[in-house]
Amino acid sequence: MERQNIFRNYVKGRDFIKTVQNILKYLIMLLLVMTAVGLVILTNAELSEKYIWTTTVFLTVQFVTLVLYMILNYELKSLSILIPVMLVSGYLIEYAGVKTGYPFGEYLYTDKLKPQLFNIPVAISLSWVVVVVSSFLVVFSNNNPNLFTKIIYSSLLVLGLDLMLEPFAAFKNAFWIWKTGFVPVQNYISWFFIAAIFSSILGISLRERNNKSGGIMIIKHTPLIIFAINIIQFTVVNFMNTYYLYTISGLVLISAVLYIKNRGTVEV
Secondary structure (H helix, E strand, C coil): CHHHHHHHHHHHCHHHHHHHHHHHHHHHHHHHHHHHHHHHHHCCHHHHHHCCCHHHHHHHHHHHHHHHHHHHHECHHHHHHHHHHHHHHHHHHHHHHHHHCCCCCCEEECCCCCCEECCEEHHHHHHHHHHHHHHHHHHHCCCCCCHHHHHHHHHHHHHHHHHHHHHHHHHHCCCEEECCCCCCHHHHHHHHHHHHHHHHHHHHHCCECCCCCCCCHHHHCHHHHHHHHHHHHHHHHHHHCCCHHHHHHHHHHHHHHHHHHHHHHHHC
């Protein structure tokens, strides 16, 4: 019990916060560099094939960055349950999807994303957390106290990202293959409702810390930076591979949600 109290006091202390802030700043800068290098790799067929393994590294850095941001801003008690539950749930949803064709449709993973657990890439669980949590935290800062509105906004942002993610991941990089040869509508419907469930859990479970990250601008906007990085990456690669419809649809949806959300913030 005494050790637990010492740990809790340390986590709440300035030294711990300062250490996490410093790590976060370096990780965000690393992500920006990796994004620039990644775009060079992904837009070059030879480099893309050779360095496709770096996708898992990139997702891992995004995941760690987002978790550290949440540790700075939200109570550890809720996070210690929430993050593992989302990781396991994301994996189980994908496992069920591959084995049964539900809820997304019939698809299977290739061996390009490693490591894998029972033919499901571990990075996919990280991706679920990164996409859903970053989307939720982008709208969570909204002054609108209506949780239902935030859940809808967040789920629509996730849907917009998935519209852009599918051609990038399934058609360009062949991380997974749709047995129909195209993305079924049920995939997008499922993404929206699963995102709504995860966002509801986040909205109910997250408890803000009293000593948050403060006014350090680059840290304050960590979720938005991660969200923007993915949009930029998907947009550039998709456009260079002529996946215009998916990309424009995703951009329009995301832009509309952010416009409505920000207008609501101003009105409040």
